[in-house]
Amino acid sequence: MxxxxxxxxxxxxxxxxxPAAPLAVPASRxxxxxxxxxxxxxxxxxxxLLAVVLASALAPLLTxxxxxxxxxxxxxxxxWGLGGSAARPLGAxxxxxxxxxxxxxxxxxxxxxxxxxxVLATGAGVLAGLLAxxxxxxxxxxxxxxxxxxxxxxxxxxAIAIVAVVGTSPIALVGVLALSxxxxxxxxxxxxxxxxxxxxxxxxxxxxxxxxxxTVFRHVLPNTLxxxxxxxxxxxxxxVLLESGLSFLGLGVQPPRPSWGGMLAxxxxxxxxxxxxxxxxxxAISLVVLGANLLGDGLRDLLDPHLGR
Amino acid sequence: MRRYLLHRLAQSALTLVGMSILVFVILRVLPxxxxxxxxxxxxxxxxxxxxxxxLGLREPLHVQYVLFVRSVFRGDFGQSFQYxxxxxxxxxxxxxxxxxxxxxxxxxxxxxxxxxxxVAAVRRGSRYDYAGTALAVLGQSLPSFWxxxxxxxxxxxxxxxxxxxxxxxxxxxILPSVTLAAYPTALVARLTRSSMxxxxxxxxxxxxxxxxxxxxxxxxxxVLRNATIPVLTILGLQIGTLLGGAVITxxxxxxxxxxxxxxxxIFFRDFPVVQTVLILSATIFVGINLLVDxxxxxxxxxxxxx
Numbered sequence: 141m142x143x144x145x146x147x148x149x150x151x152x153x154x155x156x157x158x159p160a161a162p163l164a165v166p167a168s169r170x171x172x173x174x175x176x177x178x179x180x181x182x183x184x185x186x187x188x189l190l191a192v193v194l195a196s197a198l199a200p201l202l203t204x205x206x207x208x209x210x211x212x213x214x215x216x217x218x219x220w221g222l223g224g225s226a227a228r229p230l231g232a233x234x235x236x237x238x239x240x241x242x243x244x245x246x247x248x249x250x251x252x253x254x255x256x257x258x259v260l261a262t263g264a265g266v267l268a269g270l271l272a273x274x275x276x277x278x279x280x281x282x283x284x285x286x287x288x289x290x291x292x293x294x295x296x297x298x299a300i301a302i303v304a305v306v307g308t309s310p311i312a313l314v315g316v317l318a319l320s321x322x323x324x325x326x327x328x329x330x331x332x333x334x335x336x337x338x339x340x341x342x343x344x345x346x347x348x349x350x351x352x353x354x355t356v357f358r359h360v361l362p363n364t365l366x367x368x369x370x371x372x373x374x375x376x377x378x379x380v381l382l383e384s385g386l387s388f389l390g391l392g393v394q395p396p397r398p399s400w401g402g403m404l405a406x407x408x409x410x411x412x413x414x415x416x417x418x419x420x421x422x423x424a425i426s427l428v429v430l431g432a433n434l435l436g437d438g439l440r441d442l443l444d445p446h447l448g449r
Numbered sequence: 450m451r452r453y454l455l456h457r458l459a460q461s462a463l464t465l466v467g468m469s470i471l472v473f474v475i476l477r478v479l480p481x482x483x484x485x486x487x488x489x490x491x492x493x494x495x496x497x498x499x500x501x502x503x504l505g506l507r508e509p510l511h512v513q514y515v516l517f518v519r520s521v522f523r524g525d526f527g528q529s530f531q532y533x534x535x536x537x538x539x540x541x542x543x544x545x546x547x548x549x550x551x552x553x554x555x556x557x558x559x560x561x562x563x564x565x566x567x568v569a570a571v572r573r574g575s576r577y578d579y580a581g582t583a584l585a586v587l588g589q590s591l592p593s594f595w596x597x598x599x600x601x602x603x604x605x606x607x608x609x610x611x612x613x614x615x616x617x618x619x620x621x622x623i624l625p626s627v628t629l630a631a632y633p634t635a636l637v638a639r640l641t642r643s644s645m646x647x648x649x650x651x652x653x654x655x656x657x658x659x660x661x662x663x664x665x666x667x668x669x670x671x672v673l674r675n676a677t678i679p680v681l682t683i684l685g686l687q688i689g690t691l692l693g694g695a696v697i698t699x700x701x702x703x704x705x706x707x708x709x710x711x712x713x714x715i716f717f718r719d720f721p722v723v724q725t726v727l728i729l730s731a732t733i734f735v736g737i738n739l740l741v742d743x744x745x746x747x748x749x750x751x752x753x754x755x
Contacts, residue, residue, distance in 0.1 A: 411606055
């Protein structure tokens with residue numbers, strides 16, 4: 141088994157996997173602002189994400205409605221402007237619960253799960269990639285083969301099998317989501333480390349007597365940060381999709397706790413009578429995913445001038 | 450060439466071994482008492498004991514694993530208790546519906562994704578480019594289950610043009626395959642675009658134009674062919690996305706394939722079926738990607754692994 145995986149999972153031209161140029165000297169403030177202006181996607185995506193995060197964090201301030209307690213008098217009440225009232229701006233669901241409140245509180249769960257999963261996946265993946273790239277040899281072989289195995293399963297199938305066995309606790313969900321994400325980080329970091337370890341400043345650090353661990357964390361890791369950041373932000377999109385997909389199938393966040401995927405699944409039965417039940421949570425998911433994707437794309441253009449266009 | 454193929458074959462075999470270990474760990478080690486899980490709820494104690502003995506669940510783990518692999522090689526994936534039939538037969542029966550759906554989605558992905566990518570690259574910076582890119586970003590952001598439901602709402606409930614669930618003829622294929630294809634199509638479109646742009650800047654493209662080749666010939670024969678390699682890799686990998694996406698799409702459209710089967714199986718706690726689907730889909734994925742690697746050498750004669 142060669143150390144370089146020419147395996148089924150290598151993506152030669154997929155942008156995020158290719159080694160990024162080492163980051164330039166940190167730009168001064170005005171220069172950074174100018175660069176941001178040239179990549180408006182970062183701002184747009186970031187603003188969308190920030191707005192959604194703030195809205196769900198401040199849920200109690202934005203709505204007085206209870207996201208869980210049914211109120212049957214309000215059952216299937218349409219959104220404001222379409223026969224509903226301003227008290228329930230997005231209408232009410234099949235149990236008369238305020239949809240806006242459920243979206244905001246459900247967002248807390250989805251965003252928290254996705255964020256934890258991205259952090260865990262990034263940590264594990266970066267560590268695995270550093271080990272594989274720096275130590276090489278058997279460690280490298282082992283890590284890369286495990287990555288191959290992981291990639292052989294459709295993510296969602298693996299996730300539902302595991303969740304079915306270990307249950308749908310938040311910890312299990314975060315673990316399952318993270319499991320789907322570490323490979324890309326590991327592969328990218330490994331590829332970067334293989335390039336960086338040949339560079340002169342690494343040799344210089346060693347010559348100056350820096351320990352191996354210090355060299356890795358002070359000199360190699362910081363220079364792989366750009367692609368890690370890019371991957372992490374587009375992975376946030378994937379995690380939100382995966383979590384809401386699991387919840388949609390009934391294998392994620394469990395009712396009565398509101399979740400976007402769960403709301404969509406409930407709304408499916410009312411498509412012909414109350415379209416807003418399924419439409420609103422889907423729009424929320426799409427918005428977050430769009431924000432994270434735009435942010436990821438923008439960061440890629442911003443941080444790595446060699447990629448993309 | 451032959452060495453390369455042998456190498457890839459060995460690598461694939463190793464991946465399959467790893468896969469079997471992972472499935473074994475998930476379904477036999479993670480649950481405290483797998484025999485209880487592999488039997489219908491309320492099965493008599495004697496049946497639990499019997500299965501324990503049969504699967505060797507009292508043996509040490511490595512012996513259990515060997516027994517597990519041996520039974521898989523015999524094609525014995527256990528009995529589905531939801532259908533009271535061998536799990537493998539149950540899954541294989543559902544396979545054609547999934548294959549039909551995935552192939553249809555794959556065709557849409559290849560045709561739609563590559564076409565959008567070519568147009569966007571050739572007419573770079575034009576309205577078409579922006580429209581294509583916007584479409585691609587959107588395609589990557591809409592959750593398939595939501596897209597599917599919105600298509601049902603629009604074409605099924607409001608317009609009443611297309612059937613929305615079940616499996617009785619080709620019109621039933623349209624909405625599910627569009628839903629399933631959206632994400633990979635977007636991915637392929639973006640990749641084709643960037644890959645084409647890269648090739649378009651090469652010297653030999655300028656040479657081709659300079660010697661008076663028709664633009665169509667330059668694009669189709671020289672640029673597209675060279676831009677195909679990364680696209681092909683992604684397409685191979687999309688098999689996994691499609692098989693996984695089928696789980697959700699089939700559930701949305703009540704499509705009687707493997708994906709819906711596995712979701713239903715989980716709610717019935719029909720773990721023999723879950724295990725079979727996992728093993729089968731991973732094997733398909735590994736096989737197809739091996740095939741893709743072999744295809745490279747056909748498409749691009751420069752590639753000679755050795």
